[in-house]
């Protein structure tokens with residue numbers, strides 16, 4: 325039997341976005357249909373309890389450290405290039421339902437790109453990582469996204485643009501890079517975050533948000549698939565004010 329999910333992986337409320345100017349949506353809570361579905365405990369019968377997440381970006385921007393900080397709670401200063409791909413599973417509980425993120429860490433080096441790209445397919449979320457202290461890595465973010473999107477359905481993938489190594493930037497540098505990053509994230513319809521794998525700042529909040537939004541998207545997609553009659557049954561048990569909720573998720577581009 326699996327050990328219980330760690331306390332800080334138990335999500336009962338939708339975590340806040342990092343910047344309301346660059347968020348996938350800014351609703352204060354989970355979609356009422358999703359809450360109803362989980363309350364009705366129909367969730368475990370569904371196929372949405374896992375989400376594939378791919379992490380892409382230039383070499384040495386900090387992809388592996390970001391994943392290690394979250395999954396292992398550790399940070400290593402010594403650089404070890406990722407060969408091809410690696411993956412980690414992280415278990416959550418969202419609204420009482422077991423949910424896992426499958427985090428695919430890819431190699432940024434040109435010679436491994438071909439191997440890595442074969443793992444891009446079927447992602448529910450794409451995390452494009454750049455180094456907040458390297459404007460070049462932000463410039464390359466668009467290309468990484470385009471490559472990852474070639475293998476995926478733009479209408480069902482959630483995008484995140486994550487600046488790492490926040491600890492290395494002065495407040496002035498950070499403000500300048502963030503301005504550009506937020507502009508890009510608006511353009512590509514991604515949610516923007518700035519984090520540090522070294523200090524851990526923002527890392528847990530970020531992945532909780534990824535888990536929550538992918539979970540929500542998976543449940544909604546499943547509800548849509550299972551038909552409107554089923555949805556009506558579930559809606560009936562939600563409170564009437566919440567039933568008026570209209571989702572305003574941005575569509576994805578590229």
Ligand code: GDP
Pocket residue numbers: 381382383384385386387388389390400401402403404405406432488489490491492519520521522523
């Ligand atoms: P990847 O090639 O994108 O997977 O990059 P890595 O995660 O292996 O990190 C590359 C280098 O950046 C390593 O030497 C890390 O120690 C360093 N690094 C990664 N994240 C941070 C961070 O948040 N702060 C600082 N100061 N260094 C970092």
Ligand code: MG
Pocket residue numbers: 387388389404405406429430431432
């Ligand atoms: Mg790596």
